Amino acid sequence: MTKEEKYTLAKWAMNYALEKGAQQSSVSISNSRSSSVEVRGEKIDKLEQAIQSGLTIRLYVDNKYSAHSTNRLKKEELARFIEQAIEGTRFLSEDEFRTLPEPELYYKGDKGNLLTLDSNFSKVDPQKKIELAFAVEKEVLGKDDRMISVSTGYYDGLEERVMVTSNGFEGDSANSTFGLYGSVSVKSDEARPESSWSESAIFFDKLKKDSIGTTALNRAISKIGQQKIGSEKMTMIVENKQVGRIFSPLIQALNGSAIQQKNSFLIDKLNQKVASEKLTLTDDPFIVSGRGSRLFDGEGLATKKRTVFEKGVLKTYYIDTYYGKKLEMEPTSGSTTNLVFETGYKDLQGLVGTVKKGILVTGFNGGNTNGSTGDFSFGIEGFLIENGAIVQPVSEMNITGNMKELWSNIGEIGNDINESSSWLTPSIVFEGVDFSGI
């Protein structure tokens, strides 16, 4: 579907809903294309290709609310779909807080292109994609006798969407992504440690295409001989790519729904110090070609650059229109864009050099956080550090604690930003973490 076709269908569906009894409505339509190839044992293991489209409609009927989606986009089917959805909505209870956003908060089309789409997406030669996946495999074949299995792959995807609302919003956006990965298993006694590495980019030309297989192999080999060590309170360094796992409970606790439903450990903490003063963090939607960059959010609200934590003081919640009304707070946006951490001065090696005894966490294995209290416990693997040097690989251990305490005990923040995610996380040192092992 072209952009114009999507707009035309979206407006038709919205108007049809209004005609059939909804007082307000919003409709978004997206379509996407993707392809992938996975290589194993010097031949193609899987070849996949996909094209899909879908429509989502939000209905506000007599102060009652529902949302519906379908991938059946023929008008005659959509008409019945919308009619039935409206009819069903009438049986719900009224909810005075459900409305579309205030029009003045919508994005007005007044900002430039954030460059999140590779206009040459369709021009990448399918044969080239296959060759790239084979090239990742070739980097490691025959490089180490301990290798049992190598899987490598290439993938790409493009998604285009439009959204219209009955109180005046119209907007469209598009994103592309290209990726390469490698996964290597090696033999060590009984265990068969595996490690993978990946690179991704919005533009095909910017995709890093080398060292992926080698990095996966080296990381797998470094795990040989993993064992658990004694339970102890120690320093923990979390590698940049893994920080999201322990940071996401903080973001969840800032969500309007969690605050209003009393399922957050950061209720009524705005403008209070809740974390170490080493934590300063900005939500920046306008980074050119940022993974999380956008001009408007899922409701059409214009995005803004916001400080989330300033020297450990909480500066904002993530609040959408509905929970904003319930909480009597201004909506900010229900989700993160690009999270930019204020960084320190050392890379990962520099951080390791400062630790007398601790564990560098390079992977999490299960675990969870209690949203109401912040109590957490996660399985981990990584490396024991003694006197500033890595001495052995560890696994089958847990860390346990409370999110508020963990983030109040930051030792140091690294400068090694993980740029392959919208959360631009550096490696971080935490003091006094409870590890359980033997």
Next chain:
Amino acid sequence: MNVNRRNFIKTGGAVVAGSMVLPPFMQSCHKLQISENVKSYLDHFEVSAEMLQKVVAAAMSKGGDYADLFFEHKISNNIGLQDGKVNRASSNIDFGVGIRVLKGDQTGYAYSENVSLDDMLNAAKMAASIANENATFKTGELTEKIPSGYYKIVRQWEDVSVKDKVPFVQKINDKVFELDEKVIKVNASLNDETSYILFYNSEGRLTYDYRPMVSFSAFCIMQKGDKIENGYSARSFRKGFEWMDDNLVAEIAKEAVDRTNILFEATKPRAGEMPVVMGAGGSGILLHEAIGHTFEADFNRKGTSIFSDKMGKKVAESFINIIDDGTLENNRGSINIDDEGNDVEKTYLVKDGVLNSYIHDRISSNFYKVNPTGNGRRESFRDIPLPRMRATYMEPGPHSKDDIISNVDYGVYVDNFSNGQVQIGAGDFTFFVKSGYLIEKGKLTRPIKDINIIGNGPQALADISMAANDYLIDNGTWTCGKNGQSVPVTCGLPTVLVKKLTVGGTNA
């Protein structure tokens, strides 16, 4: 099964998702000999047997060894309650066909959301390109496979109006508030799902399935002084609307409140290795994570599982029998056919302590030259089938729960979980304990909460030293993820003692 009715595409009154609405049935002319059942599925997807044969021929045109078509139409509905009112609903309709071509163990895959002959032929040609020679495919004789009936229902969800569902969701809210004055918030939801599946492959097998599913849940928040805690309870089955009643409401409400209440008094155990008693029921997560995934044959044929060279070897005490079962009546993990059109069975993974079978899909059962076990599953028509679990459980053992607990000097008893994970190669698995108890000198003492437990699969299996006679399947909303695909499963376990696992906790 309710598949004999030609008119099973309901337009229903005020069904939120509405069923998908197709134009009046095409008056298809089926030249081949096929039953009314199959005909109704062909009509449902607006295809004919001849079209299926043409698409498979295109899929096989480049010299593939095998091809299959997986048509799926899924209708999902949700109604939800928050702040005392049933004030939200959502629905989703998903429709399409996945086309797969195999050449040895290589897979070509494409799907189409439209089932016109041209759209399907285009997808078939793309999937065909996994092979690269010109070949002519001789259409096999069409054989109909009538699926088993593991989930017969009375009232199809497509026929149930929002109006009839709302009172149950409202009642569960009221019940939770009524049970404890510390309750400050309740979120409740009722999800139902109906899938129509039509399957055809290059061997001529034509089969179908009708898969209902319902999940009913309550999440409550309670406050005691300045402490806030939360708890969750849910039940899920392949059942129809007839399943809903006041007893069910009371059961879920009570469990949600009980599970929250215990947390106010809970502490954390000391960190480290200790005996772990797994309570009957949801503790089946131990089997799912510690051995289930590592028994999936795709990992084993690639040599990447820690169990890759253990077939036929003793892996557990002789009283241990572990099963993966797709045939339990109305169970969330049951399927009448798997997503590769194969029959489903009760598979002994471990028999009398010996590794007896892996969990197979088509590719792996060919590789190991064994019969398929009916474990080839996929999240939707968009996805390649993989070896996946169904209901994974252990048969009762020779001990009693009391004997097991009294055997432990210091350890933990755990029976309420939220999630787990495993690393296939290293064998390290984990599960997160929402609540349980400390065991001190053979007795349950203080409650514990929010701790992760980690172990190593083969070691943990060998360390199950006692199993009780109180086996239970847990009918919560278990969902298993693998390679980005989610499928519904369940698990079960009698009370067992694992001699040693590493328990999250605090250091003195």
